[in-house]
Amino acid sequence: xxxxxxxxxxxxxxxxxxxxxxxxxxxxxxxxxxxxxxxxxxxxxxxxxxxxxxxxxxxxxxxxxxxxxxxxxxxxxxxxxxxxxxxxxxxxxxxxxxxxxxxxxxxxxxxxxxxx
Amino acid sequence: xxxxxxxxxxxxxxxxxxxxxxxxxxxxxxxxxxxxxxxxxxxxxxxxxxxxxxxxxxxxxxxxxxxxxxxxxxxxxxxxxxxxxxxxxxxxxxxxxxxxxxxxxxxxxxx
Numbered sequence: 001x002x003x004x005x006x007x008x009x010x011x012x013x014x015x016x017x018x019x020x021x022x023x024x025x026x027x028x029x030x031x032x033x034x035x036x037x038x039x040x041x042x043x044x045x046x047x048x049x050x051x052x053x054x055x056x057x058x059x060x061x062x063x064x065x066x067x068x069x070x071x072x073x074x075x076x077x078x079x080x081x082x083x084x085x086x087x088x089x090x091x092x093x094x095x096x097x098x099x100x101x102x103x104x105x106x107x108x109x110x111x112x113x114x115x116x
Numbered sequence: 117x118x119x120x121x122x123x124x125x126x127x128x129x130x131x132x133x134x135x136x137x138x139x140x141x142x143x144x145x146x147x148x149x150x151x152x153x154x155x156x157x158x159x160x161x162x163x164x165x166x167x168x169x170x171x172x173x174x175x176x177x178x179x180x181x182x183x184x185x186x187x188x189x190x191x192x193x194x195x196x197x198x199x200x201x202x203x204x205x206x207x208x209x210x211x212x213x214x215x216x217x218x219x220x221x222x223x224x225x226x227x
Binding site for chain 2: 032034041042043044046049091093097102104105107108109110112
């Protein structure tokens, strides 16, 4: 149980284009989803927290107009990287919570974004 | 805000030896402490967790200890094997939906 599916696993795009990443909870309802960014050999950096039906909460230093997050249902959250630049190249991972903050997070497989 | 310090950043052990990774935190409200293992290019996977009402938990070769007074918790891996080589992250939750992650420990088990 507690499977989180993330797509795509890899994407290469040109500078200036936008990329959408999907995160789905397959067998549970995710009241809260988290989006992380991970640079090589570094820890997970929380970008934003999304709650179903409300606006995402962004961490300090994360541009909300560049990283658009939508959590339209209890099983789907999307992250759109708008007007991507090479410095946006990174590993993006989503995770989902079933609402019990004493439970572990369930992670998606991650998306390797390369902006050329 | 809450901060988690994780040490060491890299750790090399001989196969069969034990490995210990330690995390310290500052928020006494923290009540849930998971450990994740991440292999290169893959998702973090939960390997063990502990809640604030217990001091130790063991699952085969993996154990976690928690000292709430001193505000630190540790991951212990015994009889290490080459497949244990990965990056390990501690994390904690302070009663909200937000999890704080440690900086990671790159464990290398030498055959």
